Amino acid sequence: MAFQVSPGVNVSEIDASTSVPALVTNIGAMVGRFSKGPIGEIVEVSSEEQLKLIFGEPNDTNYKSWFTAANFLAYSTSIKVVRVANNTAVSDANKTLNAVSGKVTVSAAVAGTQTLTGTAESSTAFYGSSAQTITTAVSGTMSAFDLFQGVNSQYLLPRLATDGSTLVTTNGAAAGTDTNIRDLAASDITVSIRGTGETGGILPASRWSLGESGSANGGTTKISLADEIGNTSNSGPWYIHSDANKAWSTAGTQFTTGGFFSPLYTRQTDANAADSGAGGTGASHGHYFEKYGSQFDASAIAGNTITLTNASHGLAQGDVVVYKDSGTPEATGLTNSATYYVKSVSGADVVLSDTYTYSTNTGGTDITMSAGSETDHKLYKVFYMPTLSTVAVHEAATAPADSAISLFANDNDEVVISISQQSAFLVSEAPGTYAVTNSLVTAVSSADGAYSASDFTVAANSNVITFTSNLPITDETVTVTVPARRSFTLNPAVNVSGGQTLELVDAGGTTLSSGTHYTIVGSGSRVEFATASIPADGAAVTATIRNANANSFTFANNMYVPNNTHFEDSVGFGAAAANGHEFVARNPGAWANDLVIYLVDETSLDSLKTAHPAVASALAGVPRAGDGTIDNSVTYRPGTPDNKKLSQGVAMVVQKVYPDGLAQNVEVLTNMSKASDGKTENGARVYYVDYINTNSKYVHIMNHPIAGGDWGGLVSTRTFAKLSESGNSDGTELFVRRPMGNGQEGITPTVAQFQAGFDHFADAENVDVGFILQGEAADVADSDDSAHGIVSHIVDLAESRKDAVACISPREVDVRADRDAGGSSANQIAFFSNVTSSTYAFADSNYKYMSDKYNDKYRYVPFNADTAGLMVRSENDRDAWYSPTGFNRGVYKGVVKTMQSQKKADRDALYTAAINPVVSFPGQGTVLFGDKTLNLNSSAFSRINVRRLFIVLEKSIATSAKFTLFEFNDEFTRSQFKALIEPFLRDVQGRRGIYDFKVVCDDTNNTGEVIDRNEFVGDIFIQPARSINFIQLNFVAVRTGVDFNEIVGAV
Secondary structure (H helix, E strand, C coil), rough: CCCCHHHHHHHHCCCCCCCCCCCHHHHEEECCCCCCCECCCEEEEEEHHHEEECCCCCCCCCCHHHHHHHHHHHCEEEEEEEECCCCCCCCCHHHEEECCEEEEEECCCEEEEEEEEECCCCEEEEEECCEEEEECCCCCEEEEECCCCCCECCCCCCCCCCCCCCEECCCHHHHCCCECCCCCCHEEEEEEEEEEECCEECCCCCHHEECCCCCCCCCCEEEEEEEEECCCCCCCCEEEEEECCEEEEECCCEEEECCCEEEECCCHHHHHHHHHHCCCCCCCCEEEEEEEEEEECCCHHEEEEEECCCCCCCCCCCEEEEEEEECCCCCCCCCCCCEEEEEEECCCCEECCEEECCCCEEECCCCCCCCCCCCEEEEEEEEECCCCCCEEEEEECCCCCCCCCCCCCCCCCCEEECCCCCCCECCCCCCHHHHHHCCCCEEECCCCCCCHHHHEEEEECCCCEEECCCCCCCCCCEEEEEECEEEECCCCCCCCCCCCCEEEECCCCCCECCCCCCEEECCCCCEECCHHHHHCCCCCEEEEEECCCEEEEEECHHHCCHHHHHHHHHHHCCCCCCCCCCEEECCCCCHHHEEEEEEEECCCCHHHHHHHHHHHHHCCCCCCCCCCCCCCCCCCCCCHHHHHCCCEEEEEEEEEECCCEEEEEEEEEEEECCCCCECCCCCCCHHHHHHHHHHHHCECCCCCCCCCCCCCCCCHHHHCHHHHHCEEEEECCCEEEEEEEECCCCCCHHHHHHHHHHHHHCCCCCCCCCEEEECCCCCCCCCCHHHHHHHHHHHHHHHHHHHCCCCCCCCHHHHHHHHCCHHHHCCHHHHHHHCCCCEEEECCCHHHHHEEECEEEEEECHHHHHHHHHHHHHHHHHHCCCCCCCCHHHHHCCCCECCCCCCHHHHHHHHHHHCCCCCECCCCCCEECCCCCCCCCCCCHHEHHHHHHHHHHHHHHHHHHHHHHHCCCCCHHHHHHHHHHHHHHHHHHHHCEEEEEEECCCCCCCCCCHHCCCCCCCCCECCCCCCCCCCCCCCCCCCCCCCCHHHHCCC
16 A cells, blocks of 8 residues: 555455466477578578568478478468578588579670672683484483483483584584583473384473483583383383374274373283272273284285284284285274274284183184275374373373373383473572662673673572573673673671671771771672782682670579668678679579569669560650759749659569569559659658568669769768760660579588577577477488487477477388388387487378468378377367367378378387377378377377477466566465466366366465575476276177176176
8 A cells, every 4th residue: 555644545456366477389390491581590481471571482402491491381270480591511612502693794696697708800611502302212211311422313402512612512422432512401401202203201390310420521411311222122101102192992982182091911810800999890891002003914814813014013912913904995804983802922923813811821712804905004003091091191282290100101102301402501600689780790692692681580699690681592602791790799788777786807806897888788698898908719708797785694603682671780781791783582592593683763764665675565655763852854834843843763673584484563662762862752761772572572783874873872962863865884775674583592501500490499488389390300400310319409498498399200211111011110220219208299290291272293202290280270270288189180181192101000109219200191181190298208298189298388377477477475475376277277277278276375385495595486297187098998798687787897
């Protein structure tokens, strides 16, 4: 009571309603490697989406760490993460590094280099070649015709005699030792095979080819047929050409158009088979041709033998012939237009029969004949054609394309080779465009003098001159003169409008001047020299095409800025470590290598819109800081006060460029100030350096851009340098564009680096966590001892805090070895046998096979995060002291399968070693099937529900007991303490956490000695509730009529 001098009422309040607070014990803690995010500091994450945003997506190296956090968040809403990385590797290539912005260099890349070689005036003389026709009769088999060596004493003309200078222009003067002048092209030649005296019969180009002569000096003059002609021993199929009105069917139809007939067979049975094979009825019809007819005189019939007037009749035994009389019928024994078989042939003598057996090659009965007087009787060889209309071809304009159908020709045919007059000739030097355009190429004939420019055509850079009129003829010599080359083709062309430039350097190293020494013409495709600068014969001029000036970037710096604190304390703006780089990624890793940073000011937005409209679209308008600076690029009305003038300003856009080339603007900071003391009218500090370093989620800025040399001065400067005035000093652009690069994730962190990460959770007073997750810490260890050491460190950490459980797992290599051994648990047991034993540690087993939706694959990960998650779920659904195991509360989420199938014997071995089995039960999921702490001593604390109970009790009561500090140690305080604690314990008892309790806090444990030492003692006795681990079910069979009360307890 406060002291009063006079009577009165004093009012005071005493709060006796305080209670033990309910504390949260479901926050996780883990250490791992990630592709991005701050290193070496605690970051609290509440969802998988936030995990991805801060630490990036999982990849093939960090997925165990990543899914440790993600799997815990499947059960909880809070995990504290420390990212670790390896920046101590010997090689820079293996270190974890931050991406930095490229240092700009302006250069003009070489787009192409070529040599222009001067060519003096040249003259080329050549000989004319008139059209020729070379004809030879088919004789025997023929397949090639060498026009240089001669065909039937006919030669390709003209040619040079043996002396190399005398022109040979007649067949009679040709010799095998001559030299060819004209190399033929396929387009110069037409090859025809037809009946003697007929026309047409042109062979398609596919049925012959042009090649080298058999003579050394013969050139390209040899024609080779694809099919040999003259070999008519087989039946077919054939094709035959006939002139109009010189072909008939055996039915009497005359063909009046002429052309190619196919397919034809000399044996009707073969024609029938071809018709049937093509889908026909197996029928055929006959044809005969005037050129394959043989005449005989009826007076020469002797007995049954006909003597033909032409011994080269081409008939063979077995052929079918049709008989045609002279027009005056006479009784020779033959019927006009009837067909007969050739039974035998002997020279010009032929015997006919009415039948023929091809299998034995014998004819039937002779046709009985008698002599007559008419001389003009004929026998025509008959060819059979399949009747099917889709197969039969009559009088076609071209020969059949089917190479299986061959040309039929015999001694009644001839080969005609037609050679066109030569119109195209080669000159020794190709003229340039200037010479062609200005008609400077001349041609002079030995016969007629100078040609008109309209008589021939030439093309720039081509060695061919083509005469279109007054073509040179045999015996005529033509001389073509090409002037010295003045125009040269550029390949590639120089894109002048695109900013490319051309540099010409002559053989002496002198750089030639455009306009004085040369001119670029033809939209950059040619260079044309001035008359006085034409390169001499053989002189080389080097032409170099350079692209327009462009920015190139180097990333020479190796920076390691693990987090914001490190940047502020050890780097900062203007640091020498920046080595001229302007931006550094907010945290290490390759994640920032696909970022591009843009800085624009009040004068450069229009340039950005032109060059990068998608980036400019992120800005609402010209950046204005509203800081009192003045944009003097704007024209103001006279007398406008400074405070009414537009301010300068800076904006930054961060763009992410994806592997497919698509880009996205991910951050925009605008209306920032160039002045170090820049503030808005509302007093907000907007100096661009401080604003970026405080607010950007992606980068820190370390240096002013090159063009911003005076940025960072005071507002009183009023006007600062503009990016649009920077010219080439800051690259070719009127804004700042900086790609990021050189970021590296580095190699796997060491166990020592993981251990240092876990040490961030050592301070129980300031860092509140309920679970410490092993993650992949043991898997990264390079030895068994190192793996045991890091896991023991995690256990020791939980033990020293006394308010958290270390959730630990075996290494993947141990689980895999047990699986491969056929179901053993020996390797997992051996691993944990070397780990510190503690009731603050909970060891699971096995490995989880789960889906990685970010990479579309499946992964094996340890269970420790999920196991901690089961404890969180048990606390949320019931209370922390409920066992998080079994079918009610111990079913894991997201398990596709487990690495190992644990049978009863495996589970027994694991549980004996205080390792909790993880078992998949068909139709019931994957279950945590044990609740032992890693403590082999028999104790209440060997069960996780008891350890979790005491963590809750100790943490809650200890928190409340803080309010007893500095009070008096007397009966009142002790009673107040008990009154605070006992209701809390009764509540826990009512929620089935404990069976009974007792709080002792009186003078029996707070003796005078205790009080004099300024101590306060409260003894809290707890009987913890125990979980059921073993169930015994006894089924007893009894006799009929037995009273159960008599037997209960007796059995």
